[in-house]
Amino acid sequence: MTTQNPAVRVRFAPSPTGYLHIGGARTALYNYLYAKAVGGTFVLRIEDTDLERSKAEYEALQIEDLKWLGIHHNEGPDKPNPKYAPYRQSERGEIYTKYAQQLIEKNLAYYDFCTDEELEEMKKRSELEGGDPRYDGKWKNPEFNAEAKKRVAAGEKCAIRFRAPDKAYTLNDKVKGEVTYPEGMVGDFVIVRSNGLPVYNYCCVVDDMLMEITHVIRGEDHLNNTVRQLMIYEALSAKPPQFAHVSLLIGHDRQKLSKRHGATSVNLYKNEHYLPEALCNYLTLLGWSHPKETDIFDKEELFDIFDIERFSAHSAMYDLEKLKWVNGQHIKKLATPDLLKLVEELPETEFLKKQTPAWKTAAVESAKPYVHFLNEIPVFINNTFLKESFEMTDALKEILGWETTPKIVDYIHGEISKVTTEYITEVELNGWMDHVKKELAIKGKPLFQGVRATLTGQDHGPELKLIIPLTPVNVLKKRVSELKK
RNA sequence: GGUCCCAUCGUCUAGCCCGGUCUAGGACAUCGCCUUUUCACGGCGGUAACAGGGGUUCGAAUCCCCUUGGGACUACCA
Numbered sequence: 001m002t003t004q005n006p007a008v009r010v011r012f013a014p015s016p017t018g019y020l021h022i023g024g025a026r027t028a029l030y031n032y033l034y035a036k037a038v039g040g041t042f043v044l045r046i047e048d049t050d051l052e053r054s055k056a057e058y059e060a061l062q063i064e065d066l067k068w069l070g071i072h073h074n075e076g077p078d079k080p081n082p083k084y085a086p087y088r089q090s091e092r093g094e095i096y097t098k099y100a101q102q103l104i105e106k107n108l109a110y111y112d113f114c115t116d117e118e119l120e121e122m123k124k125r126s127e128l129e130g131g132d133p134r135y136d137g138k139w140k141n142p143e144f145n146a147e148a149k150k151r152v153a154a155g156e157k158c159a160i161r162f163r164a165p166d167k168a169y170t171l172n173d174k175v176k177g178e179v180t181y182p183e184g185m186v187g188d189f190v191i192v193r194s195n196g197l198p199v200y201n202y203c204c205v206v207d208d209m210l211m212e213i214t215h216v217i218r219g220e221d222h223l224n225n226t227v228r229q230l231m232i233y234e235a236l237s238a239k240p241p242q243f244a245h246v247s248l249l250i251g252h253d254r255q256k257l258s259k260r261h262g263a264t265s266v267n268l269y270k271n272e273h274y275l276p277e278a279l280c281n282y283l284t285l286l287g288w289s290h291p292k293e294t295d296i297f298d299k300e301e302l303f304d305i306f307d308i309e310r311f312s313a314h315s316a317m318y319d320l321e322k323l324k325w326v327n328g329q330h331i332k333k334l335a336t337p338d339l340l341k342l343v344e345e346l347p348e349t350e351f352l353k354k355q356t357p358a359w360k361t362a363a364v365e366s367a368k369p370y371v372h373f374l375n376e377i378p379v380f381i382n383n384t385f386l387k388e389s390f391e392m393t394d395a396l397k398e399i400l401g402w403e404t405t406p407k408i409v410d411y412i413h414g415e416i417s418k419v420t421t422e423y424i425t426e427v428e429l430n431g432w433m434d435h436v437k438k439e440l441a442i443k444g445k446p447l448f449q450g451v452r453a454t455l456t457g458q459d460h461g462p463e464l465k466l467i468i469p470l471t472p473v474n475v476l477k478k479r480v481s482e483l484k485k
Numbered sequence: 486g487g488u489c490c491c492a493u494c495g496u497c498u499a500g501c502c503c504g505g506u507c508u509a510g511g512a513c514a515u516c517g518c519c520u521u522u523u524c525a526c527g528g529c530g531g532u533a534a535c536a537g538g539g540g541u542u543c544g545a546a547u548c549c550c551c552u553u554g555g556g557a558c559u560a561c562c563a
Contacts, residue, residue: 015563050562112561119561127486133559159561176490177502185488186559193561200563224489224558247491247556254555282497285512289498295512312498314491315556322497322513369526395524437522448523460524 002307008040010215012066012073013204015047016058019265020065022318023219023249023257026283030217030246030311032071033284033299037306043211044076046088047204049197054090065266069276070299084211089203096198099206099236100160100191108235109191111148112139112161134187135161160192162202162232169230173223174215174244175311181227189228201225205232208241217244217308220315221256244308247287247315257318273346273374275334278327285326286316296329328372340364343377351386352378362470366462383458385471388478390457399453400483404442408450411436413480419473426465454480 012028014020020028035042044063048054063078073079077087086092103109114122114137123133138144139161152158164186171179191202198206208216223245233240251261258264263272269279280299289310290297331339340360344353352360367380383390390396399405415432416424433451437443442450453459455468457479468476 013563017563047563053562114561116561123560161561179489182488190561195561197561199561204563219557220490221557222563225563227489245490250556252496256557285497287497293499293511295497316498317496319496319513325513399524443522445523450523452523458524462525463521464523 002037002305005038006040008035008038008214009043009212010035010040010217011043011045011208011211011213012071013045013047013207014062015050015053016055016062017050017053018058019267020062021257022264022266022269022283024062025065025069025071025266025279026249026286027218027246028066028071029069029280029283029299030288032073033302033306034215034217034308035074036299036303040214041074042072043084043213044073044087045207045211046077046090047200048088048090049200049203051090051197059088061267065270068270069266069280071280089198089207092203092207093196093198095210096192096203096206097196100198100202103162103191103235104160106235107142107145107163109160109162110139110142110145111152111158112137112190113148113151113156113158114139135189136187140188157194159190159194161188162191162228162235164188164228164231165234169227171226171230171243174242174308175247175313176220176223176245179223179226181224181230185227191232201228202232205229205236205238209233209236209238213241215242215244215308217246220245220248244311246311247313249286249318250315251318254315254317261318263320274323274327275330275342275374278330279323281330282323282326286318287312296326296333324372331371331374332368336361336365336368339368339377342374346375346378349378352381359470366466366470370462384456384461384467386475388475389482390479393459395459396453396457399449399459402446402450404440404446405450405453407440408436408442408447409454409480409483411440412451412454413484416473416477416480419477422473423469423471424473424476426469429465429468454483457483 010031012024012031014024014028032042034040044066046059048059059077063076066073075081075084075087080087100109104111112135114135118137119135122136126133126136139148140163148158166184168183169181171181173179189201190199192198207213226243226245230240249257251257253261263269266279270276277298281295281297284297284299284302285295288306289312290302291305291307291310334342343349343364344360352363355363363381363385364377366384367377371377371380412432419428433447436447436451448464449459452461452464455464455471455476461467
């Protein structure tokens, strides 16, 4: 059992600029599982400082997707703890301003009036010199502080730039180990834009500090950013949290997973009726391993054992094939009544709802081993038990081409026309089978495949004695007479 | 370009921190066999990997260095 530590506070901090991404879901899941495992708190914070891209509806959509996955936060915009609220960065402007002022007072940051053109020129110049783009404007010089303050007081707009210390930083990352950022790796960077809005690397630190975040589990794409954040923690005299930079999810071309790789938003999987448990299961496995090396589990089974030590350091390829298998495993794992309930929530299942509870249960049960996805179940049931017509596949043609098959069709056609009950029994079916075997001298593969083809119009499926007694006689009659033609 | 990260079967991974028990284990996919008087389901088995080169050591997948390859970051985006 993972050591309990109620003081642990983790967070997931998405930007509401689109649907919840599969990679974001994985990060959220890891944070959630860690909080559960140590008995800590999972915070949801909305990073909406990019006004142009952030949309309120995306926030709602992402929260909905998280809820669908069963990843529940303890604190967030909808569940505020007064001690830490608000949880949207767009509502925390005063806080960021206050700390930015402090940094300026201490000369750890400064006002910068450079125009875009000046910045652009500076960038070009440093590129020519072969180095990294670096700020070397005049406002860096403290002798201009007095002038800067005067212009700010006069209401002039300007950015606030952080004075990056010229020294090396070392991060002790839970996944990557010791990471050293060399001296002079980054130049002075903007922490507050000239429109007054703070920038990610700055507000992220202020928030994590104020929200008393103890562990930051996030994607490796933030690894190099961390040096800037370490600098700000230092300037604010705050202790940085424990970082764990998990590897990225990649597509088949080994590039960071993005929209062009296909289905990368969680809502797509919801719409396709994937089981949320299965998605979580698969996502967990992409970068974390179960100590017992099992592959199939529910989130709840991880609450006791999830451990930050078992992250893998290299990126993982997102593979729909294995997700498909995991989804199938979770379907098999579900108790049939629960599965039936889920199936009946699917669209276009009215035909199923008309059936008796016993029939529905038996039908769903028979479908279980054959499907990987929920929405395959009604299709399977319809094709197997209810559909009168069928597709003339090559495999079916082959069976019908055997010399034995027409005899079976003839015989069953004759027998079934005498039936007056709604369903035939297993005993009746066995009687027909016996007759074909003894009187027509057909056995083995020609017998079973012949009868299956005659009665179902399919070349494969569950055992005949299981499905035929569940198929209405009028359906069977239609199928047989179609073949008789 | 610069900085940082990563490197075990086709894919996800165990093992690596604390060298020997690893002729490298599991899972997906794939192939074969068995079972089912049929097909499927299922069961069993096969193919398949320590990127390369140097060290260190009696001994290296495991520790160190180099090379190669891949990735991320490099904004008044997050």
